[in-house]
Amino acid sequence: MSTETPDLFGKIDAMLGRRAPDALLEKGLDIEDFPLLTDVVDAALDHWNEAERRDQDRRQNERRQLDRRLGDRRQDGRRQTDRPRVDAPAGLPADMNGMEGLVAAMEQRLTDMFIRQQLRMEDAVRKAIRDELGKHREDQA
Secondary structure, eight states, rough: TTTTTTHHHHHHHHTTTOOOOOHHHHOOOGGGSSSOOOOOOOOOTTTTHHHHHHHHHHHHHHHHHHHHHHHHHHHHHHHHHHHHOOOOOOOOOOOHHHHHHHHHHHHHHHOOOOOOOOHHHHHHHHHHHHHHHHHHHHHHH
């Protein structure tokens, strides 16, 4: 399939490169050996015995029931989100001076940490430059 098609599954197939001719040739496989995501693969029930058919039917029924239950849960979740919120948002603390002091202290602490880190970085760069200049002078001597 071409990546220019608007089909999402076709784009996924192209992205995964599952049917890329060069990749299949390297592995010695034919293009038809791999189904596309859009291909429908029917199970060959003719060669199954009766027990396998019952097991397959039971699994399909269980899957349908599970899908129904999951759908019901999704609907319940939607119904809960449709309800208006009763909880009021928490108000601001009465003592805003304490909060402002905390913010100012945090800003000062962060500024101090930033300055210290910047000084450490400058020292490391100076040391690296000195070491390289020292090596250069030794090579010239």
